[in-house]
Structure formats: C-alpha cells, structure tokens
Amino acid sequence: MVKSDFGYNSKVEGEVIVTRADAVVNWVRSHSVWPMPMGLACCAIELMASGGSRFDISRFGMEVMRFSPRQADCMIVAGTVTYKMAEVVRRIYDQMAEPKWVVAMGACASTGGMYRSYATLQGVDNIVPVDVYISGCPPRPEALLDGMMLLQEKIRNEGGSLRRTFRGRTVETKIVS
Amino acid sequence: MDAATLLSRFPAAQDLAGKDMPTFRVAGADLLAAVRFLRDEQGFDLLADLCGAEWPDRPTRFGVVLHLLSTAGKEYVRLHVDAVDDRVPSVSSLHPGANWHEREAYDMFGIVFEGHPDPRRILMWDGYPFHPLRKDFPLAGIEVPLPAADVAAVTGQTVEPAPMMGGPFVSPGGKLSEGEPSALDQSWNEQQPKA
Numbered sequence: 400m401v402k403s404d405f406g407y408n409s410k411v412e413g414e415v416i417v418t419r420a421d422a423v424v425n426w427v428r429s430h431s432v433w434p435m436p437m438g439l440a441c442c443a444i445e446l447m448a449s450g451g452s453r454f455d456i457s458r459f460g461m462e463v464m465r466f467s468p469r470q471a472d473c474m475i476v477a478g479t480v481t482y483k484m485a486e487v488v489r490r491i492y493d494q495m496a497e498p499k500w501v502v503a504m505g506a507c508a509s510t511g512g513m514y515r516s517y518a519t520l521q522g523v524d525n526i527v528p529v530d531v532y533i534s535g536c537p538p539r540p541e542a543l544l545d546g547m548m549l550l551q552e553k554i555r556n557e558g559g560s561l562r563r564t565f566r567g568r569t570v571e572t573k574i575v576s
Numbered sequence: 577m578d579a580a581t582l583l584s585r586f587p588a589a590q591d592l593a594g595k596d597m598p599t600f601r602v603a604g605a606d607l608l609a610a611v612r613f614l615r616d617e618q619g620f621d622l623l624a625d626l627c628g629a630e631w632p633d634r635p636t637r638f639g640v641v642l643h644l645l646s647t648a649g650k651e652y653v654r655l656h657v658d659a660v661d662d663r664v665p666s667v668s669s670l671h672p673g674a675n676w677h678e679r680e681a682y683d684m685f686g687i688v689f690e691g692h693p694d695p696r697r698i699l700m701w702d703g704y705p706f707h708p709l710r711k712d713f714p715l716a717g718i719e720v721p722l723p724a725a726d727v728a729a730v731t732g733q734t735v736e737p738a739p740m741m742g743g744p745f746v747s748p749g750g751k752l753s754e755g756e757p758s759a760l761d762q763s764w765n766e767q768q769p770k771a
Contacts, residue, residue: 482735483701486724489731515738517708517717518700526731 421557428472428498429554432461432547435471435495437488440478442505442537454540461547468494473550474527477537479507480520492527500554502546503529506536577618577646577653586610597652604664607657611642611667620644620653623671628681632711638687640664659687666692684709716740 436446449456456462465471468491480488492501503523506512509532511521523529530553533546579591579598586606592599602610614620624643631637636658644653657664666689668675678689679698686707689695696702701723706713716737722728741759748755763771 482722483699485722485733486727489724489727511738515740516715517706517713517735517738519738520733521736521738525733526727 422555425555425557429551430460431463432459432473432500432550432554433463433465433471434461434502434547435468435474435491436464436466437474437476437491438478439476439480439484440505440507442477442508445537445540445543446475446477446504449540449543454544456540456544456547459544459547459551468492469496471495472498473500473502475502475504475543476508476523476527476529477504479512479514480523480526481518482520483518485520485523485526488523489526500530500550501527502531502533502550504533504543504546505538506534509534512536577614577620577649577651581618582610582614582653585613592656594654597654599654599656601656601658604657604660607655607665608667608670610655611644611670614644614653615670618653619646619648622647623667623673623677624652626667626674626677626681628685628687628709630685630709630711634658636660638662638685640681640687642667662686663688663690665690668692683707686710 436443438446448454450462450464461473468474472495474488474492474495476488492499501523503509507514507519508523509529511519513536515521520526531546531550533542535542538546577598579600582598582600583589583591586600586602586609588603588606589610590601592601600610622645624645626640626642629639629641631639638659640657640659642655642657644655645651646653664687666674666678668678668689669691675692675694676698678692679694679696681687682689682692682695683697683699684707697704700708703723705720706718708717714737716739717735719737720735722731722733722735728734745757745759747757
C-alpha cells in the first residue's frame with residue numbers, strides 16, 4: 400500500500416478516491432495471486448513447505464494453489480525442466496488465462512543448474528517468459544516468499560497494466576466492463 | 577549354486593570368475609534357457625538388475641548384464657550377454673520386471689530386445705535420433721528440433737548442446753573435502769575456445 404497511487408484528496412467532497420485504473424487493478428491482482436505449482440523436482444518440496452503452516456504463504460494472499468492451469472495466474476516452475484517436459488510446461492502456460500506470471504524457482508528452472516547435459520533445457524525462460532528468478536538449490540521457503548513478494552511488487556508497478564511482450568509479440572489483455 | 581551347475585547344463589557358457597558372485601557369459605541364443613533354468617531349477621527368482629553396457633574395443637560393442645537374486649538361497653548370479661548385431665533376446669516373458677530395464681537399455685544404447693512386448697523409448701521422447709549413453713555421444717548433446725513442432729515454432733527453441741564450461745567435471749581423487757570437482761582439460765572454457 401505504501402507505494403501505490405491511492406490518495407484521499409480532502410478537497411474533493413463526498414469522500415471520493417481518485418486513482419488510476421491500473422493501480423486498482425494491479426493492487427487487486429497482487430493480493431490474490433493463484434499459483435500453479437509446476438513441481439518438477441526437489442524444489443517442489445520447498446514449495447510444499449511454503450504452503451504449510453510454518454512458512455504460511457497465505458499471509459501474502461497466494462495460498463490458493465490450483466493444479467489446473469485454467470484457474471491459476473502464476474506458474475511456479477519448481478525443478479528441472481527436461482526437453483521432454485518443456486512441451487508440457489509450455490502447453491500448461493498457454494492454457495493459463497491472461498494476465499499470468501511465471502516464477503523460475505531454483506537454479507535448474509532458472510538456468511539448467513547443475514544439469515549441463517543433452518536432456519535438460521538450460522533455463523525455462525527459453526520457452527516461457529519469466530518474471531522472477533529465485534536462486535538456490537533448492538531455495539529455502541523464505542527465498543520463495545521473498546521472490547513472490549518481489550512478484551507482487553512487480554505486479555503493483557506494471558504500467559499500462561494489461562500489455563506484455565514475449566519475444567517481440569505483444570499480448571494484450573482487455574478489460575470487459 | 578556353484579559354477580559347475582550352470583556349466584554342465586550350458587557347456588557353451590563361459591565362467592568369468594567373478595570376484596563377488598558367480599559370473600558367466602552366455603550366448604544370446606542360450607539366454608532365455610539359462611534364465612529359465614536359473615529361475616525354475618536354481619531358485620533365482622528375482623531379476624535384481626538388467627543394464628546395457630558398452631565396450632568400445634571389443635568386437636561386439638554392446639552387451640547386457642543381468643543380476644539375478646535367489647530370495648531363498650540369498651545369493652546372486654551375474655550373466656553377461658554380448659549383443660551380436662546390437663540384438664539380444666528379451667527376458668520380459670520370464671521376468672516381467674525386465675520390461676522397463678530393457679526399454680531403458682534400448683533408449684540409452686540402442687540395443688534391440690527381440691520379443692519385447694513394448695519396444696519403445698522410456699526416457700527420451702519417441703523420435704529422438706540418438707542413443708545418449710553411447711561413448712561416441714557428447715554429454716552436451718547434439719542439436720535437434722524440439723519434440724513438439726508447434727511449441728518449437730512459437731518459442732524458436734531447439735534441443736541445443738548444453739554449455740559445458742570446460743567440463744565435464746570429475747572429482748579430483750583423494751579426499752573430497754580437499755578439492756572440488758573440476759574439468760580434466762582446463763585449457764579451454766567459454767571465453768577461451770578449445771584449441
């Protein structure tokens with residue numbers, strides 16, 4: 400809330416709050432991220448721990464993990480993406496409704512990690528656009544929470560809120576009123 | 577079971593004088609009969625492992641190694657089979673657990689198991705043109721298209737050789753606490769190409 404563009408102007412009578420549509424939309428989105436846990440390797444264990452009571456990802460409004468891409472808007476790629484699995488990851492990303500974000504959790508999802516081999520995709524950003532990279536092998540739940548808070552920060556500050564680009568192609572989200 | 581038991585039944589088998597367990601080399605034609613003999617008459621009822629192997633300097637380059645366990649007698653026996661023309665009879669009919677092991681040996685080495693009920697790849701995707709555990713296959717990989725053409729078209733991504741940064745990395749020998757894995761040939765890396 401600190402950095403958002405909300406303001407109450409006492410000069411305007413009738414208790415009207417004036418803001419930009421972007422700010423409202425982004426504020427709403429940032430506090431109800433529905434993650435899609437793309438658990439592919441050991442990072443998924445830390446992801447599960449983040450959902451548990453000790454680390455409690457629901458403090459940040461993102462505990463509603465959905466295993467169906469059509470009901471999620473943030474894919475957390477937790478683990479090693481092989482070339483065989485890359486197709487599946489991309490198809491699941493394509494099935495998610497806009498707006499959507501991707502978090503690359505851990506060394507493998509970010510860069511291929513220690514798997515320098517014929518079978519491993521060297522970073523999931525080769526097939527889907529990634530918003531936040533989290534280091535660690537695997538990252539602790541605190542690191543995941545930090546990454547997700549970074550994502551919230553990014554969502555709150557998205558300008559023109561509804562347009563994203565990937566490899567030169569622009570994807571636009573329309574608001575239906 | 578002592579070595580003479582199997583050798584008397586299969587005179588063509590060769591005793592390899594294994595140090596840890598009885599070890600024999602049997603011909604591919606004898607394999608099914610030998611495994612059945614060991615299972616039904618000697619009590620080796622569990623196929624502990626079946627793996628492919630490559631010996632680049634031998635006339636038959638590929639082979640298969642089976643480890644059989646007698647759960648009653650608590651002893652192992654090891655069978656070597658040379659893959660003549662890269663072919664070995666499948667033992668899936670005798671030990672159903674061999675099914676996926678044989679698929680993996682086919683996937684990684686290209687050894688064809690004759691009579692296998694489901695001779696597909698198991699790790700790499702169908703249509704992958706190489707067998708990655710062969711010694712002439714580079715660890716980094718060889719560039720081929722992604723298995724899904726539509727995903728490849730959208731992302732522009734291929735299956736590309738991994739950056740090795742001077743690797744592959746091996747342990748230095750001696751105590752692991754006194755050195756970390758490093759490349760055997762450190763004369764080149766990503767900045768300085770291989771001479």
